[in-house]
Amino acid sequence: MGSLIIPGDELHINKDSSVIQGPGVYCEPKSQRFIPVNAGIEMITDSKKGQTVYVDFNSRRYVPALGDLVVGTISGSFSDSYRVSLANFSTPVTLSYMAFPNASKKNRPTLKVGDLVYARVSNAEKELEAEIECLDSTTGKDVGYGLLDGGFVVDISLAYARELLFNSEFPLLHIIAKYTQFEVAIGVNGKVWIKCDDAKSTLACYRSIVECQSTPVGEYKRLIAANFKEITNAME
């Protein structure tokens, strides 16, 4: 775990090794100095190639970045693409009809307005409208993206979503898994889709995820147990 860093601070990097810069770090073109530009936790990892440095910061608005896994709502359909909304009140992104597995000119996807999709950001130039895709573009195969049927969506903060998705030791989902079976799709745009066999369990999951967002990790066990007990009477 790194330390708190604020714009204007110095990054704690080894000046001699080569640096791979991530989000929240800016390389001044003239002096070639790396400076932090966002307030957050400084994360530095050493590898053979050099140091990777980024700032883990929380922001309210999601800005699409290449390779992000996102949960979106179809908000419109055109002749060759869907319009997908990743967050309320922000620019929609496009999902081409061809960005589905086994898609061809004749074989069109059958998503409707209001459906949820899990997808990957395939193009995120800041000058252009971002694009997302529902297949692995290198192989053209289905890798679990696509329509999310049923279930419910939880809106959470971006940092919390990243924690859920990338930190495999984050206890929340492990604890929930002790109580019920569920399918989950975590989008780094702050949306988590969750589906259990019955509505009551889904509801318990929903409340657990929402409440855990503002609780210390140590409390998770007790909180989730209470939620499941109240709604479904499920025991660990």
Added chain:
Amino acid sequence: MAKDIEISTSEAKFLVEALKQNQRLDGRGFDELRDVKIELGRDYGDVTVSMGKTRVHCRISCEITQPYEDRPFEGLFFISTEISPMAGPQFENGNNTGEDEIMCARIIEKAVRRSGALDVEGLCIVAGSKCWAVRADVHFLNCDGGFIDASCIAVMTGLLHFKKPDISVSGEQITVHSIEEREPVPLGVLHIPICVSFSFFNPEDTEENIKGDSNNEIAIIDATLKEELLRDGTLTVTLNKNREVVQVSKAGGLPMDALMLMDCCHKAYKITETLTEQILSKLKEDSEGRNKYAAMLSSENNRQM
């Protein structure tokens, strides 16, 4: 154009499914209000009401103006309810022509102003030439549903809490005494209307609702924003403690059985009683806080009893 909040079909379906199993997203019962928190400011007539994440602030102010020509014996009373983007990105500045915004403004207007909750005749100073104009400015600080209910509580608490400066009249000459100089006078509040909003959900097809005999519609009290966006119909009942229906507004939406609507009114009455009680006790607490030494200074003693 302000964009709407987009909600996927899965979410809509799930919400109704959960309701069918007697569950709400935040774990409340169908007839359960969120906790109402009333905060009074240092000045008279400064109230903040919060219900869950919804926060509404109300400021009462007054000034001396001329009464309307056709009503020389009455003072003026305005309520301004403009929803600014402060409440949420779905609202726009200076454009209050949205359907919900108009309905909200009209219902508050009917509940408080037209029902005569404020004694406007008591605001008259010199008939035909001078009167008090009381103004209630409602500011919506955060939106999570239930604007009407919260702002009604805020306006009424504000009116009860507010005190206008004392005046003395000699002929046409009016002297306004500052609060430091003379004890200010409270407004004449005749009754306390309380709004309770119900949201209706239809668990079946539309045909079943209109043609069928079943009355399975689900009615919940004090919906949150998500519930408000997905509801099929709404009903706002305004009552006061005297068992009077001040205003009812069910502007379209899901057709409901008359008996069920009556049932809602009776439920609303119970809530009205508790909320009125809460407002009054909060005000009492506040006035006691302002006059800490009143009890000590009182000449009352045991012997007089």
Added chain:
Amino acid sequence: MSRLEVYSPEGLRLDGRRWNELRRFQCSINTHANAADGSSYLEQGNNKIITLISGPQEPKLRSQMNVNRATLAITVNITKFSKMERSKSSHKNERRVLEMQTSLARTFEKNVMLHLYPRTSIDVQVHVLQQDGGLMGSLINGITLALIDAGIAMYDYISGVTVGLYDTTPLLDLNSLEENAMSSVTLGVVGKSEKLSLLLVEDKVPLDRLESVLAIGIAGSHRIRELMDEELRKHGKKRLQNASS
């Protein structure tokens, strides 16, 4: 101003009706066959209302288009000469009128089968030529008739009426003198059922009296439904005869 005797001890009202009597109710449909796709003219007491419907048609703006269902827009035009005294301002953007429009649109949205007409708009224009109390109820009746004339699919009639409460007596179908003197309840009833699509209560009504007021209101609305139904069937018969001869 001397107090008018709104309800005499003999049980007569200002215009000579008894408590449970409706005003004169006359209606006709297809009055503006050239100008609109559906039209009606309605007289309920001294209320005179023309309703014109155009649609389902292509929306004027693309942004109004909904891919799943038709958009229903209702404009209420209260003419300046509709009351005894000519009003100085047009009522177009008054909050009261905007509220009426919203309430009407929300009432009919649930009753008209909008999902049958995706990507279209249905525009309803209501012109109030003369008004004399209980306007909201008359507007509902006018729109119902015009919608039927326009051949737009709907589940059932919606009939509206205003009921007042004078002391303890409910009075059916108020005129404006009565409306100003007492509290009023406006209902919009779906077909022959007891389901209320619209319910507006203004001014204080004791909670325990509300039920009896609603009961008489529902009965009155059913009667209006019958009157409208009668007229429609007469009209239909006439058309059938014209077609066959």
